[in-house]
Amino acid sequence: MSHRAGRHFLQIPGPSPVPDSVLRAISAQTIDHRGPKFERIGHAALEGMKSIFKTRQDVVIYPASGTGAWEAALVNVLQAGDRVLMYETGHFASLWKKMASKLGIRAEFIKGDWRGGADPEQIESYLRADKAHEIKAVCVVHNETSTGSVSPIAEVRRAIDAAGHPALLMVDTISGLASIDFRFDEWGVDVAISGSQKGLMLPPGLSFNAISAKALEISRTGGMPRSYWDWREMTEINKTGYFPYTPATNMLFGLIEALRLLHEEGLDNVFARHQRHGAATRAAVREWGLEVLCRQQGQESGVLTAVLMPEGHSADRFRATALQHYDISLGNGLSKVADRVFRIGHLGDFNDLTLAGTLTGVELGLRKAGVPHRKGGVEAALEELETPIFAEAAE
Numbered sequence: 247m248s249h250r251a252g253r254h255f256l257q258i259p260g261p262s263p264v265p266d267s268v269l270r271a272i273s274a275q276t277i278d279h280r281g282p283k284f285e286r287i288g289h290a291a292l293e294g295m296k297s298i299f300k301t302r303q304d305v306v307i308y309p310a311s312g313t314g315a316w317e318a319a320l321v322n323v324l325q326a327g328d329r330v331l332m333y334e335t336g337h338f339a340s341l342w343k344k345m346a347s348k349l350g351i352r353a354e355f356i357k358g359d360w361r362g363g364a365d366p367e368q369i370e371s372y373l374r375a376d377k378a379h380e381i382k383a384v385c386v387v388h389n390e391t392s393t394g395s396v397s398p399i400a401e402v403r404r405a406i407d408a409a410g411h412p413a414l415l416m417v418d419t420i421s422g423l424a425s426i427d428f429r430f431d432e433w434g435v436d437v438a439i440s441g442s443q444k445g446l447m448l449p450p451g452l453s454f455n456a457i458s459a460k461a462l463e464i465s466r467t468g469g470m471p472r473s474y475w476d477w478r479e480m481t482e483i484n485k486t487g488y489f490p491y492t493p494a495t496n497m498l499f500g501l502i503e504a505l506r507l508l509h510e511e512g513l514d515n516v517f518a519r520h521q522r523h524g525a526a527t528r529a530a531v532r533e534w535g536l537e538v539l540c541r542q543q544g545q546e547s548g549v550l551t552a553v554l555m556p557e558g559h560s561a562d563r564f565r566a567t568a569l570q571h572y573d574i575s576l577g578n579g580l581s582k583v584a585d586r587v588f589r590i591g592h593l594g595d596f597n598d599l600t601l602a603g604t605l606t607g608v609e610l611g612l613r614k615a616g617v618p619h620r621k622g623g624v625e626a627a628l629e630e631l632e633t634p635i636f637a638e639a640a641e
């Protein structure tokens with residue numbers, strides 16, 4: 247394809263666009279990861295991530311995609327044959343369950359319809375029925391990237407406690423962290439999993455576990471045979487600012503810059519910005535006469551919006567048209583909702599004008615692809631941005 251002028255709109259729900267200063271930080275000459283200069287980098291990255299997870303407990307960083315950190319979470323605290331409770335929020339919850347099963351874990355699903363987050367009441371009754379306390383962990387996806395629904399993690403914790411159950415709470419916040427509120431310590435999470443390519447505004451390649459003292463204690467004598475993912479060696483060596491194997495040095499340069507940007511904006515402002523852009527996107531979708539996949543009020547994601555196509559119209563054909571004519575990448579529908587849904591990413595390094603451009607790209611794409619819709623979605627989104635509660639947050 248010949249050169250296309252102007253910036254490509256990367257509006258999938260991760261990887262998200264990377265700020266220029268983060269790209270510049272990554273492009274610095276690499277350094278000796280065992281040399282004296284690295285110590286400060288290692289400490290800054292690890293401490294910085296604690297501030298994002300909102301924890302004083304341990305955080306580890308892997309040179310791996312989110313899937314690696316999923317596996318690390320499971321193998322450090324669970325054994326083959328253990329029962330775990332998972333909640334079917336969508337495609338990513340299903341993939342995590344598949345991984346657990348491959349590892350010999352007996353993963354049980356509370357069925358979901360992919361149109362909302364996890365239901366704490368159902369989790370509580372499931373745990374109450376487990377009188378022998380065989381279930382070792384409850385695993386929930388915070389922001390389900392395939393559907394645009396958010397699970398109420400603090401309420402899931404309360405449900406576990408109300409059932410008087412000792413199961414660990416493990417949370418995938420791969421696409422939630424640094425875009426929507428997440429409080430590891432306050433919410434009593436035991437293991438959280440995240441990745442670099444979403445709210446942290448980095449390219450793919452880093453992933454994280456935040457680990458409670460309880461989970462770390464279990465991992466000392468429990469878990470499965472493991473080496474690369476082992477928290478024990480990692481957390482010991484991390485205390486010195488170094489890693490047991492070669493870390494992704496340049497990605498850590500980028501991470502430190504991304505953390506600086508997030509704190510300069512202020513995490514609460516970052517969260518409010520995402521909420522605002524989510525609400526404006528939903529206003530556009532409603533005006534187009536299309537349907538938002540998440541139908542649980544209050545659980546709609548500020549990270550992405552999944553949109554149902556009208557019956558008989560292909561989401562993938564529409565996305566291909568939008569890419570070809572307007573140079574915008576939109577997220578595809580995954581597994582159960584393949585070709586039925588497209589996803590608009592509004593996360594990371596993103597502002598009101600990028601939202602306006604994104605929604606304009608969607609509206610033009612709908613028109614070009616002959617998808618039935620009403621005009622005026624972009625206008626509705628702009629009006630939503632001006633509503634007083636959101637206008638204040640933007641100031």
Ligand SMILES: Cc1ncc(COP(=O)(O)O)c(C=O)c1O
Nearest residue numbers: 311312313338391418420421441
């Ligand atoms: C919620 C969620 N979990 C897990 C993953 C898998 O992460 P990765 O593709 O980085 O391995 C993703 C990726 O998009 C995700 O959004």
